[in-house]
Amino acid sequence: MSYTQHETPALAELCSFLVQDIYGELAARVYSILARYGRQNLNQLVRASYLNRRQISLGLVTLVQSHLVFHSSRVSPVTAYEIDWQQSYALVRFGKVVKSVEDRFGKNASAIVGNLLEHGHTRIGDLKNALFPPQNPSEDYGDEGTNGAGAKRKRANGTNANGADGKVNGIVNGATNGALEEEQGTGAPDKMYLKTVDEFYDAIHLLMQTGWVMKVDEMQYLSPGDYHQVALTQVLDERWNGQMPSGTKDKGNVKKDLCQRKRNIRDAWAEPPQFVKTKRNPNSGTYEQSNKRIKINGTHALPSSGGGDNFDNAEDRLPIRINRDKIAVAMRTDQLVRLAEQRLGTTTARIYEIMLREIESQVPRCFEEWPDPPPDPKSAEPPPPPPTYLVTTREVELRTKDFDICEGLDPQAVSKITGRSLDRNLKMEDPVDPADLGQYQRFELIHAHIDLLSRDPFRFVTWHSGSGHSEWQIEFGEIAQRHIQQEIENTVSARKPQFGLKLIRALKKKGKLDERQAGLTMMIPAAEIRGVVNDLAVQGFVQTQEVPKVERREAKHSIHLIWYDRQRAREKLLHDTYKGMIRIIQRIAFEREKVQAVLEKAERTDVRGNESRFLGRDELDMLNSWKDVEERLLLQLSREDDLVAILRDFHGALISS
């Protein structure tokens, strides 16, 4: 079973809260039954709850549509349902996903992603009809070609446009902390994004090309166990006549084939489909170009898209959904950049961000769940090297025009590269504008930044090949492990500021130690260690072990060892973080409860928008302070989610060394 499909009670509770928050009580009730009892079929579900069959079916429909549960209708006569923990947990990061898509591909794409997240999956044509109601197929399309920023298009049919608009905004707003509030606030009927159907298709294609959006496949609804069975049956049928071979070597081969089969099926989902580009401009095939360029070039008539359910081309009929693996990849980029910023400063982190974004589209996922060859705990052979992703200094240089690349470096290095002298206080006698520098000098400056990255103990980048400084590699696996370690250390040092961090690091470096040895390594009296070890052992970050020296197990005649296991600490911290998130959600509920009366009043249709007129002074105060509190708690929730991503999503199980 996959490593990421572990379920813990804390996670179950957390996910139930999330489902309730987003999909309402009925879905949450059904969900919680599944969370408590595990894999169930409909009859079992009915028996396990007070709900009737109809209600449960309704709940299940919601859950299935949003991919929160797996079902086995493809492989078994009686459909069994099982929770998809990963997807359920992902509910908490919807906002973050929309934000990172917006950062990368602009608002057009983020609007689509927001819709897909809300609906689970949809056919391209349906999504298009929702965003561009077929009654008014972009009527005044013609003038769009020339004016980019100047005039804005007015929609004739206000109600329809607003209907769709509101929906999209609803998600995006909630998610991005009101980044779009301003636009909506003005009440203008025209929107800033997805102005044309063409833009819509462009965005979809871009998202599919980069792997963010993938096809929906029946196999995706299979739980890891079912998926395993299906793949195994396929493999056995093809090569071993449906029989499991008996030899050890053959079994190994089956295992290998099985992994490959699983990979192949999965990879096929994310394969961007080749559409016939009948109604699209040939120029728009290259996605590196900005949308603007396409628009200027393109003045072409758009055939009115067919209404109803019968879409005339394959493209519109294709159901799509968000690719969760890609979300983790984007989050990893963000987290690594944050880490680099903490360690090396903003400018260097910016360079790193450029490097990471450069290869992001090539990286399908953070770690391979079914590696080739399959991991064997017994064999001493090191696992195969992960795929290498290379960035060249040249690629980086192209994207550094808009900030000061001299910052964050040793002034002496800058002075050497630019040939300008420094005064005694390390200030440039003749200040240098990075925009005026020649290309070679800019290369050198960027190289200096990359050098900082590569010298850091995190080894953010590794030199790969090329004379001088041309190609750099990012070893994600190694970095992810160090990152996990770093977060564990952060947690421990917050809890035990004095010796916690030291102890964890000492144990990690030296392995099992007794108190005296630990004291020697940490250079503190052995007696001081005891308290720290006790607390950390209770919290589950270090383990203790007693090895008797004589036959009688006496404390006096035993060796007491302290040790640290990264994987255990990681799981413990992950579990604690889930629990912390539950508490935050509960606290939000509690805080809301306190201002319930005011909230209800504020949400009345007549009060809405006229709060200052209808609400009293103290009611307004309460409302504002509630908003502050909620924002604070939600922010913390999203930061805890970042931690979960670091601990869980960037690296598979840690085989401790």
Added chain:
Amino acid sequence: MLRLDINKKFEPLRSCVGMHKKLHDHYNFQIIFEMATEPSASATPVKQENGVASAAGTASRFDQLYDKCATSPPGTVFFQRDLSALQVADTMEELLGLINGLCAQHLLKQLLFDNEPCWKLRDRREAEKLRTLTPDEHVLYQHIDQAQNEGVWSKALRAKTNFAQPTLTKCLKSLESKDLVQSIMSVKFPARKMYLLKYLTPSEDIAGGLWQNNGDFDMAMIDELSNAARQKIEELTCVRVPAKWNNYQRSERAAAIAHKKAHVLGLRDIEDGAPVRPYKLPVHGSSTRLVYKSNPTYPTATTMAAWLNGTDVLKGKVARDVDMEQLLEMMVLDGRLEKASAISYRTALNINDTKTLNGFVDAPCGTCPVFDLCADDGDISARTCVYFGEWLGTESEEIY
């Protein structure tokens, strides 16, 4: 007192065997001596003393021999030929008599080197004290003397001498009260009491290295020196950059050209507009920040030890490479340094002044003392949490 100085001088040099002839001998000799225990030293000289007739003349001869020996550098080992070369005694028998006499008074210490007897001078005051010892104490003293600065465990002494425990304790106490031996705690085995001669400084093995004092780490000294080392390494690997070190005024030419072009063409498009100005972080005028040097010489334990010994902070003690390595490794564990390579170190920079750890511990739950007791409902829950209340500045539910 004199002895004490010698030993100090010898201590560091003893590790390099064969540097100096005399030292070389001393080294070998120690080892061999440990194997050959001195036979009952008290019995023979008495017999010899009886044989010597003229007491007064000999007594002055004793002093003569002792004084002559004392003129040579302290710690010298005398062989028979060296003593006869002093020309105090006329015949070999007389010389032997003199030597035995001095041994009996504990003024000479008999040793064996390559199965050849040799002697070392003892301080008069020490000899005085030794003469007051009972035979039992004397045996113990010799055993302790043999162990030199490695020290000997009280239980090992008992095994060697076969004394009863009360006798042993009594004798050791008396030796300690006479200021001849000292007892210290072993670092390796904290429960063991190790005995060694008073004037010796205990070896690293039992007293711990530079950083330990009486078996415990000298925290004050470690703090002091690690701070000094941190500063030194920061100096070596980082550079403090003033704000606005590169306070350039952006040339407006490119922007002006673009602007003009746009104006003339009447074109309004973002791509043809002025190129985006490089973004500069707003900086505070007087603030400085640390960045890593571009071509640093990364310090290693060896260079840092040399630096520390050069600064004369240690007051006579010497930091060896291993001591320094221990300190630096500890600082890496601390998070003050980080490894630049397998053997070299550099400062660990934390760019952000504000200490943000991670989402979990920055929330009240991360450091909550009752986190494990917290439940969905009950006395400790999110509703009643005082820490949340404090953090958010809101009221929590009261529990009575």
